[in-house]
Structure formats: C-alpha cells, structure tokens
Amino acid sequence: MQSVGQRCDPAPSRWAYRLQRLLLTPLFRFALRVVVPFLLVAGLTLLWFSDQDRRDQLAMAYNDLRTEIATRPEFMVNAMAIDGASKGIAEDIREIMPIDFPTSSFDLELGEIQERVSELPAVAKASVRVRPGGILQVAVVERDPVILWRTYDGLALVDREGYVTGPARARTLHPDLPLMAGEGADRQVAEAVQLYAAAGPLAARVRGLVRVGERRWDVVLDRGQRILLPEIGAVQALERVIALSEAQDLLERNLLVVDMRLAARPTIRLAEAAVEEWWRISQLSFGKSNND
Structure with missing residues (x-):
C-alpha cells in the first residue's frame, strides 16, 4: 500500500510516450486510418x-442482373428506320446490318454500325442513334453524282469529289449528267465539270x-470532231x-x-474530203497560173 507521503510520477512510460508521438505524426495517422x-x-x-465456386457465382449473378436490365421493355430495340437514303442505298444498309429484332440496345455497337454505313461508296455521312420508342435510326447523307464515268466495267456515277457512288444501268436514265471516259478521269472531276461549264455554247x-x-x-x-486540250490551262484553251468558232x-x-x-x-486536222477538195482547188489554181 502506497504511503501518503509518496507521490506518483506523472510522466508516461517510454512506450506510451513513443505511441503518443507517433499519433501526432500525419503520415502515421493516415496509414492507420486509410492504408491499414x-x-x-x-x-x-x-x-x-x-x-x-465463389467467382462463378458472382459472374452468374452479374450476368443475370445485366440480362434482367437489358431485356426491360424500355431498353429493347424493335425496328430500324433509315432516313435520307434512296431505296437502293437503304437496301444496301439493311444488307450489311443483319440485325435480328427485337434486340437490346446494350447489344448494339452504335459506333461500329455508323462506321460500316459510312463505308458505303454512295454515303457521304451517316449518324446512328436509338430513338425513343425502340427505333434504331440511321440518318444518311448521300453523295450527289455530278458526272457519268465510262469504264471497262460500264457506266459509273461519280460525285464532285471523285467518289464512285454506284453503277449507272443506262445512259438514258441520267440524261442530265455529262459523260467522261478514260483512266484517271475520276481524279479530275472538278476540272471536267469546269470544262462542261465552259463549253456552254457547244x-x-x-x-x-x-x-x-x-x-x-x-x-x-458530234460529227467525229475533237478538241485536244493541254495539260495546263485546259479551260482557257x-x-x-x-471564241474562234463563234468568230470564224x-x-x-x-x-x-x-x-x-x-x-x-494551235493546229487543225482536216477531214479526208476536205483535204481532197483542197488539193483539187490547188491543182486548178496551179494549172490556171501555168496557162497564164
């Protein structure tokens, strides 16, 4: 039993002192409250x-939950609508996207669908989204053909940028489009259009x-005539x-x-009949000169 006259030492023990100092350290408190x-x-x-087994159970529970959410009516896509496309292009789009409806919007890769539609030659731009009501909407901007290109495989429709938008079944189906031919013509469509514009009087x-x-x-x-243009300055030529034809x-x-x-x-090449006529006139003129 402690005597009355004996005092207790208020100083902490060495280990208690060290623990108190550690608790005052921010890094130690962070490790104690977060890291541990x-x-x-x-x-x-x-x-x-x-x-x-536990991993399999968790994967099965996740799949069941995802399926339950994905197959809810508000997430189901029941049909596809194609806007801005002609009948032929719409058929091509449906052919490259064999989607079985109804399907969940979670199973549709909209970015991949948009990329595949944009790869069609006749499509300039496409956007794909799921519209309220379960409709997969494909909005298409078609390329506008401005000229016909005759190739070994037949006639092709070409837009101003030189993209072949598709085949042309017959020239008579596109009477308003001008015609070009030759290898590499599709890379110079802009100049061809300028030449047709310059040839207005003809x-x-x-x-x-x-x-x-x-x-x-x-x-x-027509009449078998040709105008041979230079590589540079074809429109001006x-x-x-x-201008010369209109004047003379x-x-x-x-x-x-x-x-x-x-x-x-610049030179001209006469037709055979014109050459023969020229020679006849020359001979007559030469003979008349000798007589004189």
Missing part, C-alpha cells in the same frame, strides 16, 4: 475470390470528255476555241481535230 483498413479489406477480398454538240494518258482532256464533239465558224468547217496542246501554235 484498405489492406485488410483487400486481403479479405482476395481470400474470398480465391475460391473458384453544249448541244459535246458528246463527252476523254482523259488521255491521265494527263489531259479531249473534248469529243477551250474558251479560245469557242471554225467548228462548222469540215475538220476533224483542233489541237490546242501547244498554246503558241
């Missing part, structure tokens, strides 16, 4: 997942444009021929070719 509980929970979780006689050597154009007219009826004469490939020295 996290490690404890992580260890218990790993221990629980170490059992294969529009009734122009039968088409031919790309020669993937370098330049020939303008094909055609305008010179038209050049293209109304019996000639086959107007060669503008050399801007400083």
Whole structure:
C-alpha cells in the first residue's frame, strides 16, 4: 500500500510516450486510418475470390442482373428506320446490318454500325442513334453524282469529289449528267465539270470528255470532231476555241481535230474530203497560173 507521503510520477512510460508521438505524426495517422483498413479489406477480398465456386457465382449473378436490365421493355430495340437514303442505298444498309429484332440496345455497337454505313461508296455521312420508342435510326447523307464515268466495267456515277457512288444501268436514265471516259478521269472531276461549264455554247454538240494518258482532256464533239486540250490551262484553251468558232465558224468547217496542246501554235486536222477538195482547188489554181 502506497504511503501518503509518496507521490506518483506523472510522466508516461517510454512506450506510451513513443505511441503518443507517433499519433501526432500525419503520415502515421493516415496509414492507420486509410492504408491499414484498405489492406485488410483487400486481403479479405482476395481470400474470398480465391475460391473458384465463389467467382462463378458472382459472374452468374452479374450476368443475370445485366440480362434482367437489358431485356426491360424500355431498353429493347424493335425496328430500324433509315432516313435520307434512296431505296437502293437503304437496301444496301439493311444488307450489311443483319440485325435480328427485337434486340437490346446494350447489344448494339452504335459506333461500329455508323462506321460500316459510312463505308458505303454512295454515303457521304451517316449518324446512328436509338430513338425513343425502340427505333434504331440511321440518318444518311448521300453523295450527289455530278458526272457519268465510262469504264471497262460500264457506266459509273461519280460525285464532285471523285467518289464512285454506284453503277449507272443506262445512259438514258441520267440524261442530265455529262459523260467522261478514260483512266484517271475520276481524279479530275472538278476540272471536267469546269470544262462542261465552259463549253456552254457547244453544249448541244459535246458528246463527252476523254482523259488521255491521265494527263489531259479531249473534248469529243458530234460529227467525229475533237478538241485536244493541254495539260495546263485546259479551260482557257477551250474558251479560245469557242471564241474562234463563234468568230470564224471554225467548228462548222469540215475538220476533224483542233489541237490546242501547244498554246503558241494551235493546229487543225482536216477531214479526208476536205483535204481532197483542197488539193483539187490547188491543182486548178496551179494549172490556171501555168496557162497564164
């Protein structure tokens, strides 16, 4: 029993003092309140997942929950609507997307569907979304063909950027579209359109444009006439021929070719009958001169 006159030492023990100092350290308090509980929970979780049966049960429960949510009526897609596409393009879109309706919107990869639709040659832009009411809406902006391109495989429709939008079954089905031919013509559609615009006064006689050597154009007219244009300045060269024809009826004469490939020295090639007539007139003139 402690005597009355003996005093208790108020100082803490050495271990109590060290513990108090540690509790005052921010890093130790963070580890005690965050790191240790996290490690404890992580260890218990790993221990629980170490059992294969438990993992299978959890995966099965997740799949059941996902299926239950995905098959709810508000998440089901029952039909597809295609806006902005012609009948043929709409059929192509349905062909590349064989989706069995009804299906869950969770099973639709909208980004992949949009990419596949955009890859169609006749489609310039496409957007895909699920519309309220369970409708998969595909909005399409078609390419607008501006010219016909005659190839070895037949006629093709080409837009202003040179994309082949599809085949043309017959020339008579597209009477308002101009015609071009030749390898590489699809890469110079913009210039071909400019040439047709410049050939306005000859529009009734122009039968088409031919790309020669993937370098330049020939303008094909009726009566077997051709205008050979240079690689550079083709539109200006055609305008010179038209101006000359309007002033001197050049293209109304019996000639086959107007060669503008050399801007400083344009030449013409006469038809065979015109050459024979020229020789006949020359002979007559030469004979008359000798008589004189």
